[in-house]
Amino acid sequence: NAGVTQTPKFQVLKTGQSMTLQCAQDMNHNSMYWYRQDPGMGLRLIYYSASEGTTDKGEVPNGYNVSRLNKREFSLRLESAAPSQTSVYFCASSEGGSDLGYTFGSGTRLTVV
Amino acid sequence: GENVEQHPSTLSVQEGDSAVIKCTYSDSASNYFPWYKQELGKRPQLIIDIRSNVGEKKDQRIAVTLNKTAKHFSLHITETQPEDSAVYFCAASIAGGYQKVTFGTGTKLQVIP
Numbered sequence: 001n002a003g004v005t006q007t008p009k010f011q012v013l014k015t016g017q018s019m020t021l022q023c024a025q026d027m028n029h030n031s032m033y034w035y036r037q038d039p040g041m042g043l044r045l046i047y048y049s050a051s052e053g054t055t056d057k058g059e060v061p062n063g064y065n066v067s068r069l070n071k072r073e074f075s076l077r078l079e080s081a082a083p084s085q086t087s088v089y090f091c092a093s094s095e096g097g098s099d100l101g102y103t104f105g106s107g108t109r110l111t112v113v
Numbered sequence: 114g115e116n117v118e119q120h121p122s123t124l125s126v127q128e129g130d131s132a133v134i135k136c137t138y139s140d141s142a143s144n145y146f147p148w149y150k151q152e153l154g155k156r157p158q159l160i161i162d163i164r165s166n167v168g169e170k171k172d173q174r175i176a177v178t179l180n181k182t183a184k185h186f187s188l189h190i191t192e193t194q195p196e197d198s199a200v201y202f203c204a205a206s207i208a209g210g211y212q213k214v215t216f217g218t219g220t221k222l223q224v225i226p
Contacts (some may be wrong), residue, residue: 042217045214055134090156100147103159
């Protein structure tokens with residue numbers, strides 16, 4: 001049981017390049033989330049998907065787009081990367097209902113130069 | 114939206130001593146309060162949670178208390194061990210069909226052998 005799988009683990013981009021971060025969960029969870037983690041700022045929500053077919057903005061959505069491809073997969077796209085997007089990105093999922101805990105992926109360390 | 118404040122940002126304790134991390138939240142509708150532990154270079158993992166209908170919850174050496182009136186909750190770790198060294202995040206959310214969690218900024222706990 002893999003849980004939440006994120007790819008890639010590390011990435012270096014040049015300013016203006018685009019890329020997609022992939023996330024997949026095998027726990028049949030309904031909800032999925034993308035967070036970024038910066039020193040001293042904790043985890044900030046970028047986008048979330050409450051259920052398959054829906055997506056909503058979180059606290060810091062500017063410069064990002066998402067796609068909930070199916071129940072398992074939730075991708076995060078940077079269309080034109082900026083140095084301010086250098087961060088560690090975590091995908092997470094939750095079942096919802098009475099099971100409220102998040103399961104996180106292992107993270108993607110992104111550097112934009 | 115919800116705002117979660119967490120203190121202290123860093124905490125050093127001697128092995129065997131207790132550690133206490135405190136959080137406050139702003140949205141009185143929040144009713145679910147998880148705590149996550151993140152070891153260096155790893156993903157955050159849920160260690161304990163509490164719902165608003167409970168004042169205290171224990172799990173071996175860790176406990177969480179909740180004061181709904183004052184809108185604050187705390188994590189208590191007793192008999193600390195070196196493996197407790199990590200960053201701890203508190204969070205608050207409104208449980209429902211799905212849940213969107215707001216995290217505190219984290220506390221780096223160092224247990225000195």
